[in-house]
Amino acid sequence: MPTHRRAALVTLVSALLALGVPGAVAQAGAASSDHLASPADLYVSPAGNDHADGTARHPVRTLERARDLARTRAAHLTADLTIHLASGTYRLTDPLVLDARDSGTGGHKVVWQGTGATVVSGGRQVTGWSPVAGRPGLWSAPAPHGLTDTRQLYVDGVRAQRARGAVPVTLTQTATGYTASSDTIAHFKRPSDAEFVYTSGESLWNIERNGLGQWTEPRCRIASAEGTTITMAQPCWDNSNKRVEFPDIPGRTVSMVGPGHLTNSGKATYIENAFELLDQPGEWYLDRGAHRVYYMPRKGENLARADVEAAAAEKLVDGRGTVDAPVHDIAFRGLRFSYATWLTPSGPEGFSEIQAGYTVTGDKGWATQGLCQYVEGGTCPFASWTKMPGNVSFAHGQRIDFADDVFAHLGAAGLDLGTGSEDSTVSGSIFTDISGNGLQIGGVDGQTPASGVQVTNNHLYGLPREYHGGVAVLNGYTRHDTIAHNQIDHVGYSAVSMGWGGWPDKIGDPATPNPSHDNEVRDNLIFDYMQMLDDGGGVYTQGLTGTSMADGEKVTSNVIHDQWGLGKSVYTDNGCTYETVQGNVLYHASYANVASRHTDYRDGLGNNDPTLVKDNWWEEGTADGDNKGLVTTGNKIMTALSDVPADIVANAGLEPAHRALLQRTIGGPSAPEAPSRVGTSTAGADALYVTFNPSFVEGSAPVTGYTARAYDITGKQVGEQAVTAADFRRTALVRLGGLPSSGGPFTVTVTAANAYGTSAPSLASLPLTPTAATTLPPAPTSPKLRTRSTAATLAWTPPTATGDAKVIGYRVTVSDGRDPIDVAGRDVLVTQPSAKGMFRVIGGLKPGTTYTVTVAAVTAAGTGPSATVTATTTS
Structure with missing residues (x-):
């Protein structure tokens, strides 16, 4: 990522960054390995020969051949066995499958060592481009041999957009799909290739909410279109529209997560993957029947010289350990994993999202999957839905290490350290341009939990690219995991998601029992998050996190700022129990820095889930207290970042030895993605x-x-x-x-x-005719002034009715005679429809002084009447 993309926090350590060299960590690792090369080491080169012996002078060509040779040597190691991968691209049609036979022994590892320019690719090059007659600007090429389908195409390392556009007809939902206002879609070249996308989010202004919750973006493919009858693919359609609801709780699904059906009468936000929608530079379409790829080049792209890659393989590395025969003691260093896809969403299953890339799958999955004791025949444990796969994945892997690697241009989750992962590390690596979750740890299916996974000093940004409800780091039911000193920025939804299964507290039941304990999220730098969807956080966590405050989850010493969507800096959601949020720097969130209060339903005492919110620097300003187990103490109101001790800010994010990661650019020169x-x-x-x-x-x-x-x-x-x-x-x-x-x-x-x-133009807004605005908005309600000695947090509730225009800001006055404070920003817009609380910090106050503060809403009609509050600062 270029230096200029870093936030203001990082400028505090710019002198350290200036000492870094792009790729230095990976290059140093490769040099060290070469220096210590053992006679037993193996060598691989794209120009090698699989009939060779794998020595430095006679390298083999493929990863599979290197693996097979390593198996003959791995059983009796007296030192690490390094497989040296020369620079270049290693193309895979099938994943590199590793099992217990490929493990290190005697306390030594099998090390797959790249150079930093070693690419493990699941892509197929697309060549032979020619202009399409009668379509200026459109080119086509034969699909590569063996490519039957893909969801991703890249041109010179830049992701292209599958052809998309507005739904060209009006849709009326039916039991099996839709009745369309015309037969336009039926006349598409291949209607059954097309996919409806249902974009969610807070219903602000002239925007429709069309998904399965503000945090989701489900997708379902068209099965057929005949005349005006559109039939949707099954089981995606039913799994997205028939989710079981409690008969005695209107609107509450048994899953307790989101609605029981696609909202807004199931209307799709847009349609994707149709030849007829190919109208913008950077868009592409694969005609599977004609076996041909179509692409409209961006300005400056020359297809005669461009490297065009169609993602073909669905997995690049597949570590297949078992409980009885784990795969273990393997390291991957200096490698780049790229150009893998995931085809399930293109099929009948589609992408019926629940949360964070988990989906409802299978025939009648809507009726039983993960519903456990709440329905007859429900599968357990509760909320054990289907996890998105990883393009690089390990199950029952022990002491698996990734260092100085790049996960980019990927079509599912980037890396999945799944069930049974133990004592493994991910460090010094980059995750970007990934369709779904960046890094997944553990699972929620009740099997062996992940334990002892350390995720440190990584840079995760610019994701998810396709399944926008994905998160940068997803941590399920785990023990002794640490997520520390990472930088996570420019992400569409939450940055870190911890835990699962807390939703039963919505109906007064305790959270699902699980094995999690002793996990920590600390010293991370998180900013520019939730830039597409809502109802999440910089750190989102839910469910039981341990058995006591001592072994419960710790979220400490993170710097989290500049949220875009509706949510919180640290979001302690349903059933979050034994959580400690301490020593963090939290600012520029929409309506809370820490959301903490949930009733503890494990007994009938009416207490809250035990939670400690301590010694944070924040803007929320909540007073100290003990609210039935929710303890808030020692938090400090910050008026600006300069109020925070510099060493706290400087310590968050990448440590000095890894800050060169921020200098690295992944992919070719490119314009932004459309808003x-x-x-x-x-x-x-x-x-x-x-x-x-x-x-x-x-x-x-x-x-x-x-x-x-x-x-x-x-x-x-x-x-x-x-x-x-x-x-x-x-x-x-x-x-x-x-x-x-x-x-x-x-x-x-x-x-x-x-x-x-x-960029290409965004999808268009809904139509609207401007009108004169003459009715002033009413006053905000419930104003509060949470005071400290020299600062105070002004909190208020937005008006629910706003006259004939929407709220675009607030005006705050302070009785000390200063100029009025104009409040603007995205939080003004996203908090108003649902009347979520707003707050702003007022600095420069005098200790022991009484102040009167007013706040008024502003619309196109003008400034409305004020709400007034008076309070005295502490001495």
Whole structure:
């Protein structure tokens, strides 16, 4: 990631970064290994020969041959056995399968050592491009031999977008799919290739919520389209629409996670993977029947010279240990894992998401999967849904180490250290451009939990690219795991997700028993998270985390800031028990720094789940106290980052020896990904306010600005307004004025720009006709002033009704005569529809002084009446 993409926190240690050299860690590892090469070591080269003996002078060619030779030597090691992989690309059609026979012995490891330029690839090159007659700008090529399907295409290391666009018909949901307003989709070249995507999120402004919860983005393929009848693929359709609800609790699913069916009458947000939608540079389509790839090049791309890769293999490395025969003592260093796909979402199962990449699967999965004691025939344990696979994966792996590696251009989860993983490490590695979760640890299926996994000094960013409800690090039921000194930034949903199975507290039942204990999330730097979906956090955790406060989960000394969606810095969700949140720096969240209070249903005493929130630097300002087991103590209000001791800030994130990771650029030069979720609100008779989710995939340089464009019902552009990225970060708004007084409604698209170019346009907003705004909003409610000696947190509840325009800000006045404080930002927008609490810190106060503070909502109509609160600062 380029240096200029780092947040202000990282500038405090810029002098240390200047000492780093890109790739230095991996290169040093390779040099050290070469220096200590043993006569038993093996050598592999893309130019080698599998009939050779694997010596330095006569390397073998394939990873499989190197593995087989290593098996003959691994049983009686007296030193580490290193398999030296020369620079270059090693193409796999099947995964490198490792089992107990491939393990190190005698306390020594089998080390797969790359150079930093060693690529383990599941891709097939696409060559032979030619222009498509009658379609200016569109090119095609024969699909590579053996490629029957893929969901990802990359051009010079840059992910291309599967052809997508607005649903071209009006859909009315039926039991098996939809009735369409016309037969347009039935006339698609291959309707059964097309996939409906249901984007979720907070219903703010002129945006529809179409998924299975604000944290999900399910997908289902069309099975057939005949006339106006659209039949959806099964079981995806039923698994997304028939989830069992409690008969005596209206709207509450037995899963207790999200709705029982696709919301908004099941309307799809957009449609993807149809030839007819190929209309933007950077889009592609695989015609499986004709065995041909279509692509519309971006500006500057030359397909005669470009390296075009279709992801083909679904796994690159598959570690198949068992309880009785674990795979163990293996290391991977200096390798890059790329160009793998995942085809299940393209099939009948689709992607019926529950949370964090877990899905409901199987015929009638909606009726029984993971529902345990709550339905007859329910499978256990509760909430044991289907986990997204990893393109690199290990089950029952012990002492498996990944260091100085890159996981990029991948189509499922990047790395899965699954059931039975023990005493393994992931360090000094990069995770980016991954379709789903970055790193997965353990599982939730009740089998052997992961234990002793250490995830340290990694950089995870620019993900998930396809399944936007994915997270950077997903940790299930585990013990003694540590997630420390990582930098996680520019992610679509939560950064770290811990635990599972706490949802039964929604109906007054205790969280699902599980083996988790002694896990910690510490010293991480997390920022620019939840940039696409809502209801998550920088660290999201739920369920029983241990057996006592002593062995419960610890979230300590992290720096977490700049959340975009609706959520919290540290989100202690349902059933989160024995949680410690201590010594963190938490700021710029939407409505809470720490969400903590849940009733403990393990007994009938009415206490809260035991939780300690201590000694954090935050903006929330909640007073000290013991609320039936929820202990809040010693937290400090911060007015600015400069209030926090510099050593606390400097210690978070990558340690000095690993900060060169931030300098590395993965993939070729590229413009940003398009913004998403464009919404509009009236800004007067001739203007619209526009908001959108920014591009969390910034490309090869930071986003410098955005441009919003308005179109009338004929598709003619009628307005345009640019905004810098810095101004948009501050306001979350663009005012698009000078629109025609007639000719509405108008739709709006947004593009993002960086030093390498401009993104494709976003999907268009819903149509809206601007109107004059004359009715002022009512006053906010429940104002509170949480005081300290020289600062106070002003908290209030947004008005639920806003007159004839939406709230775009608040105005705060302080009785000491200072200028009014104008409150703006994304939290203003996302908290208003559901009346989530807002807060802002007021600094520069005097100890022991009484202050009166007012807060008023602002809309296009003006500033409404104020709510008033008076309090005295502490001495």
